[in-house]
Amino acid sequence: MNLLLLSNSTNHGRRRFEHVQDELTSFYGQCEVLFVPYALADHDAYTEAVGDAFARSGVTxxxxxxxxxxxxxxxxxxxxxxxxxxxxxxxxALQRGGLLAALRAAVERGARYGGASAGTNLACPTIRTTNDMPIVQPDGFEALGLIDFQINPHYLDAPPDSTHMGETRAQRIAEFLEENDVPVLGLREGAWLRADGVTTVLHGRDAVLFRRGREAEEIAAGTDLAPLMAEPPDQCISDG
Incomplete structure (x- = not known):
């Protein structure tokens, strides 16, 4: 299984996918990429924009x-x-088109899977750690399950001088872990993962790992997350 999971497609002040231009070339090589545009309403315009950006990496x-x-x-x-x-x-859209299982099967037989933001959420066991507003109601939250942990793309650290009284991103993830015993990786802007079924390596910049019953842990770029995700929890928390 070959995965490229990006937190975001555009870094501030740069063109779409410019921060991973070489990574796209390395990951996709000479393959024609089948683009899944269903996270936005205008599929034609979205495909054209992504096609233009990927062309800079030599990818069709x-x-x-x-x-x-x-x-x-x-x-x-x-x-x-x-x-x-x-x-x-x-x-x-994938559920209603009967495409979710077909997409999973494609990756399991060897197709390379790349995603950004919502596409990265989709690689997780569920989409329950997305930041998005539920503008439509899917038939359940189960996603592709290509990895065995959750990702929170666009992870933001709370500014120390903020006067905002709503939950921080870390607090929302802590609430998730009160109800779900599965690790969550807070993937900051400009970070991405490369996974091959054996290793899951963080690239671009550091990230934050949240696990039930543990303190949040800063993870440095270059770290293989696979051993961390395989560690047993420090303590059990009863559901009852």
């Missing part, structure tokens, strides 16, 4: 929505990229 893109038979397209593809946007809309 074709929109899944243009395929006469999307299931057949997924069955035949060597590479996919799932774009960011609204995760709830993305998941519902």
């Amino acid at each position: 893109v074709r929109g899944l929505h243009t395929a006469p038979d999307p299931l057949a397209a997924l069955a035949a593809t060597e590479a996919v990229f799932v774009g960011g946007g609204n995760t709830f809309r993305l998941l519902r």
Whole structure:
């Protein structure tokens, strides 16, 4: 399994995917990428924009929505990229098109999977650590389960001088862990993961790992997360 999971597609002051331009070339090589645009409403415009950005890395893109038979397209593809946007809309579109299982099967047989933001959320066991507003109601929150932990893309550290009285991102993740015993990686802007089924290496910049019953842990770029995710929890927390 080959995964490229980006926190974001655009860094401040830079063009779309410019911060991972070389990474896209390395990851996709000469493959034509089947782009999944369902997280935004305008599929044609989104595919064109991503195609232009990927072209700078020497990678060609074709929109899944243009395929006469999307299931057949997924069955035949060597590479996919799932774009960011609204995760709830993305998941519902895949569910209603009968495409979620087909996308999972494509990756399991060897197709390369890339995603940014919502596309990264989709690689997790569920989408329950997305930041997005539920603008539509999917048929459940189960996602692809390509990794065995959750990711919170666009993770933001609370400014020390903030007067905002709402929950910080860390507090929201802590609430998630009160109800779910699965690690959550806070993936800051400009960070990404490369996973090959054996290692899961953090790139770009540092991230924050949240685990039930433990203090949040800063993870340095270059770290293989696989051993950390395999560690047993420090303590058990009863549901009853």
